[in-house]
Amino acid sequence: MSEFDRRRWDGRYADGSYRSRPHPTPFVVDWxxxxxxxxxxxxxxxxxxxxxxxxxxxxxxxxxxxxDISSVALEQARTLAAKDDLDIKFTQQDFDVDTPVESAFDLIVVARFINRTLNDHLAGMLRPAGWLIYEHHLKTDSIVNGPKDPDFRFDPNELLGVCENLRVVFYEEVIDQDPDGRTMALVRAVACNDLSS
Ligand SMILES: C[S@@+](CC[C@H](N)C(=O)[O-])C[C@H]1O[C@@H](n2cnc3c(N)ncnc32)[C@H](O)[C@@H]1O
Incomplete structure (x- = not known):
């Protein structure tokens, strides 16, 4: 990611973006x-x-x-976690430059984020029988909220390609409402690093 983009994210968080949306992603909670x-x-x-x-x-x-790439977001995230007395390891990472270690996680959650470099590595970052839960914006002709630039949205079926070496147990492309009432075009997948069963 360019320095310009990183600063743009820092600026958004410094301006209070996303603070009004503290609820976890309902799809993540369900799964x-x-x-x-x-x-x-x-x-x-x-x-x-x-x-x-x-x-x-x-x-x-x-x-x-x-x-996350944004040090401003991470600082606020640490404060919020400390308020709830939660022990979370927050680290700054630019997924354009570096991907987390292989076979390390029982569960990977990706919510409202797309990085095609990282997506090529996601399956390999799961432990055997580990799970991926992914929700992101989908390209659509409908009038919805979310990223204006279509490059920041998945094409139809694109997320299935991210899961091609995994066992997909759930997949949908939908128009849905967020808990705050905003209308979104979304794609959602749940997949397991276990092709044998
Ligand atoms: C729309 S927000 C979603 C945040 C969170 N997943 C959620 O659902 O509340 C996208 C996040 O991606 C982060 N981001 C953007 N580009 C990144 C990159 N190259 N590496 C790591 N994080 C990045 C931004 O700082 C921002 O926090």
Whole structure:
């Protein structure tokens, strides 16, 4: 990511962006409950922003790492986690430059973030039988909220390609409403690093 982009994200967080959306992603909540992974499972919140999903995971007894490019977001995320007495390892990471270690996680959560370089590595970052939960904006002709630049949205079926070496147990492309009432075009997938069953 360019220095310009990093500063743009820092500026957004410094201006208070996303503070009004502290709720974890409902799709993540539903599937974490369904998967019922053992306490202490290692989870990664990719591009965590203010850490809403990282806090949800830590509250549910995951060992959580949360990474983002924005030092301003991470500072605010640390403060929010400390308020809830949650132990989360927040680190600054630019996924354009570096990807997390291979085979490290029982669960990877990606919410409202797309990085095609990172996406090529996601399956390899999962432990055997590890899970990926992914929700992001989808290209659409409908009038919706979210990124204006179509490059920051998935093409139809593109997320299936990200999961091609995984067992996909759920996939949908939908128009849906966020908890704050905003209309979004979204693609969602849940997949497991276990092609054998
Ligand atoms: C729309 S926000 C989503 C934040 C969070 N996942 C959530 O759902 O609340 C996108 C996040 O991606 C981060 N980001 C953008 N480019 C990045 C990159 N190259 N590496 C790491 N993080 C990046 C931004 O700082 C921002 O926090």
């Amino acid at each position: 974490v409950e369904k998967l019922d992974l053992r306490p202490g499972s290692r989870a990664l919140d990719v591009a965590c922003g203010l850490g809403r999903n990282a806090r949800f995971l830590a509250t549910n007894r995951f060992e959580v790492e949360a990474q």
